Amino acid sequence: MGASVFDIFKVGIGPSSSHTVGPMRAANHLVNALAAEDKLAQVEHLRIELFGSLGATGRGHGTDRAIMAGLAGETPECADPSSLFTHAGQVAATQSLRLTSGDADTAIVFSPECDIIFAPFKRLAYHPNALTFTLTFADGSTRQATYYSVGGGFIVPDDGTGEPVRATLPPVDVPYPFASGAELVQHCVRANSPIPELVLANEIARGRTGVEVQAGLLNLWQVMTDCIDLGCRTEGTLPGGLGVQRRAKAHLAALVQQETNDDPLAGLDWVSLWALAVNEQNAAGGRIVTAPTNGAAGIIPAVLRYAMTRPRASDAMVVEFLLAAGAIGAIFQATASISGAEVGCQGEVGAAASMAAAGLCQVMGGTVQQVVNAAEIGLEHHLGLTCDPIGGLVQVPCIERNAVGATTAITAARMALRRETQMVSLDKVLETMMATGADMTHKYKETALGGLALSFAAC
Template sequence: MALSVLDLFSIGVGPSSSHTVGPMRASRRFTQELTDAGLLDSVARVKTELFGSLGATGIGHGTDFAVVAGLSGHDPETVVADAIPQIVTAAVENRRLQLAGEREITFDRAKDVVMHRRRSLPGHPNALRITAFDGDGGVVAEGEYYSVGGGFVVSADELGQSLSEPEAAEPYPFSSADELLQRCRESGLSIAGVMRANELTRHSEEHLRSQLLRIWEVMRECVENGCTRTEETLPGGLRVRRRAPALRERLRADATNRSLQGDPLEAMEWVNLFALAVNEENASGGRIVTAPTNGAAGIIPAVMHYYREFVRGASDEAMVDFLLTAGAVGILFKTNASISGAEVGCQGEVGSACSMAAAGLCAVLGGTPEQVENAAEIGLEHNMGLTCDPVGGLVQVPCIERNAIASVKAVNAARLSVRGDGQHRVSLDQAIATMRQTGADMKSKYKETSRGGLAVNVIEC
């Protein structure tokens, strides 16, 4: 295992990790490479071409905005989300762009951000090519990048390479769920304990804990922001109504109504709210935690909020263990299959997040490593084959409700597994392999291109 839990959970902006966060990182990386090579002062114009799923649904996912922000030197973790439209508007109106925030160059949006809706590059469905030109039109530099899911970006040279080995040897390396369980048995540690020990080869205990609690803090802020937005509809043209603000008011009112008290499914209504709030905030381009993607970003926060609000004994330490456990499962998906909707469909996004959330909740409910693995398998198995067919290329329909449903599934998977003994017929490794194979068999029109499924059977306006 070479990935860190802090790689898997990253703070960024909506609406998409693959189509917004990834392209912004790739564009900013290109400017850094120009700077490092001493070429920045030679650049007069930059052209970005988007291929595959990025070209097909880039407008609805804000990919063009992300590219401009990245070329301007902004990073998705630190950029002020509400400022991105202003950055783009200024560049378009002035026909000038501040490359890397330092060098002013010409900018023509129609010519300099090109979306190839029917062209792809062979390496990955999410591809972009960036070319820098000098004043005479000569090529100064060119970069080809792939947004491979969850905001991760690799260059053409890096694509296909195995994840690099960690700088220091991990005490409990694993590359499968079976190996992870074996490490737990050998060491007597929980899955969170194994992850913590491995993470300490990269980070100090204090840094790891503070960063994970920061991630939890941003998740809480995201729920609150989603519940307090005043706009009635989401951006993008579908005019999808926000539900989180009114739903919270209704649930709070119900809590004071004695005739409604004691509803055994009240907690699930709150889980729905938490997920809706996060994903409506994501659809608005707000601050979000990629977990493990933006399209599925509501599931882990919703289940963590469920634990905090409805389970006795919730603590910061439990939240850290939740994220470490969920991170271990997420790393298995990232290394052995995919978390990219453009590569394997929504089973790789919502399915992975549901599995991770179920594992994390099972762990903090006191589940054994075997029960946690069972919870993760249940969470994935019942999202198998899920297509990615966003209406209008927006991360709204069916994405927002899908997060709410998967959050409830995750809670149920955790509670079901913790009542068992961890023995089950289908292993998590088998489920992940099946998900990978199913994604390979899935037609491209069902993998974040908006050319199949609901995207063609639902009238956009």
Template sequence: MALSALDLFSVGIGPSSSHTVGPMRAARRFALSLKEIGLLEETRRVHAQLFGSLGATGHGHGSDRAVLLGLEAEDPETVDTDRAMERVSQVRAAGTLALCGSHEIAFDTDSDLVLHRRETLPTHPNGMTFEAYDGSGQSLLRRTYYSVGGGFVVDEDASGSDRVVEDSTEVRYPFSTGRELLDRCHESGLGIAEVMMANELSWRTREQVRTQLLHLWDVMQECVESGCTRTETTLPGGLKVRRRAPELRARLQEQEAAAREGGRPVLDPLWAMEWVNLYALAVNEENASGGRIVTAPTNGAAGIIPAVLHFFTRFVDDDEDKVVEFLLTAAAIGILFKLGASISGAEVGCQGEVGSACSMAAAGLCAVLGGSPEQVENAAEIGIEHNLGLTCDPVGGLVQIPCIERNAIASVKAINAARLSRHGTGEHKVSLDQAIKTMRETGRDMKVKYKETSRGGLAVNVIEC
């Protein structure tokens, strides 16, 4: 299976790639299918069902809202995030929905959109089924989709253009394990980012790759800025979690201004780490409020790669070529997790989300700091090894506690992993492949209540009010 860096990184909407972006894409795909095969005008009713983890935490993750928007053919990358909640409220109040953006049908959000909290479909915990009916109640089309993490959606039953198939594109330097990736580097004499760029040329030109990666970086920066300038003091959802990024940035800017006026640098030895925390908090607070973010490789872990990349561009080097190198390297590691284990919290717990992102960020930073392919692989291994066993137990089913702080902690951990690897030769006892295999097996052994169902851990031990 061939994967592009632009499969791992995509612009989306918060708060969850698997529970918000995925359902929106699936619902949109179903609506467009009705139009493509000529059934849209006959449709008088659509029934949507969410199962497993989607059903258990769908309300907190905005899965229900995402389905409504998707049925109206909204796309996660372009949907107006400021207007989305208003439109959902209109649908609920009016009891009608603009299917595929144009065909108005009756839609009761209580009976036509059902979340099954304890029923799971085969294949994957994040399953959903859509069915369209005509005026007589006759079924016109039924499709089942699975949101498999990172916004990826798989439809095993459909055919034709609606079926998501593995990309069989032949790339120049194929790899599916860390060992194979290092072998490709040795055989070609290229670094990891260069190997990735050569593979990207199978889909698009070098300039297109560069332009799209820098666009993703622009969105990451815009997300941080939005998270730092919001005037709302608390996040939505009922937990009353306080936004911290605006206050933290104001405090850091005051310290910076005072030092500048005094003609001296800021004396705090952990000054840079404060900014890393800020960047991660800003992104994940935006994500928690349904803002525009870059899935990297998931929404729940979307703050780590931007935070580490912001750290590098602010304190080390802001060269755009380095940004591209960072993202390509991180994507190469992300591909290993996607192919060798999972990036879905509903499948392997938070180790698959924050753990993968920490590993990817560590690898990217190590590369732009001058690390060899072996050192980069070591950084990635350190990043995941010390996140093994991490559970996904969001309080209230919201991507807030412990998710937001966890991104900040993992961002600092990624920087430390990159620096540790640079002090070595790249030789180490535990390989990245072994760590990824361990993550997969740990996720398989992990109880369902610790895999994005909010039935265990902090989710049941923290009072929600």
């Protein structure tokens, strides 16, 4: 059926959509389910196992902090990012954890050190990002609940047999269902409408008014803008122990000083700055718009900010950009992957560059086919991109990679505008991305066991 644009873009916290936001949502889901059954107060003990990629890089991605906060009732949308560190410290110091869902609340004895187990070498069949909660109740009974964090903050519960629970909600009847680039183009041609109009009609069918969709998208843009601005004002060392220095603030000062610079490519330095600023905020665990993941969250804000420096920038342009980019994100989500643990960084930075290219091509006046071609070019040149974060942190190469991804997206959009045809289709390149991801060893899929992560460790 395809995801809503508000599933693709959502407010969350850094540093990772699959390793921070998804696990927090899984914890929310668990406590809410227990409260609904009136079982929350009967929990006596809880053990959490993090498998595969969550086990390998969960410490660097703050997975443990996010889960503890989620169990205490915090949500990715509303949690104060800095409170996660404080909360985790309190749990460790008191060896006590609150389980909270609305008014239901209980405290259990809990040791993060002993009760959160990182198991990188155990991989569950359905997805490399899996976590299992094992609960012991006051009557001595036990229960397990497993969740898969499948990328972009999306979670899927296990049905108890190692298989994901299939959709429980009835499908929403939208006027223009699409799960591929070809279907999207076909609808647009038949309706004689550009992509944003179709996506807007689908969103309205999902229950929002047109005004609410516009307000929701402008709110997301405001969060992106705030994130850029805060990143540009903040300096210091990023957390995690690698000693990575923030550079956006100094980069901004240098750009302002060179404002009379007649370098024709100076604009690209600004695009890089905006991407760096967002991803530094993300790496620090700040407030972020997942777009479509956190690791790749800088690309769309940077390219949209670039679009807004162009003539005739307006709120309507922001809405058009995000609707077109969201349509491409929904296709990734429906038929491919936005999970670095599943297909490597091609599914994160590649997906974000593809979406940003489509959004920019749209607001630069591209035809429907050109917008889809821009998405294809944006992804094609990220095929095979591995995920190898040094120290399991979303810092190196991730932060710079967003700056490069943003400039690639701009090039892709501008190239797409030059002609109507493209030898490789978006659907073919998505298929190729999945096949390439399947061929990659797990070392290159968010485990920090290969590539740069290994070279750096060996130095």
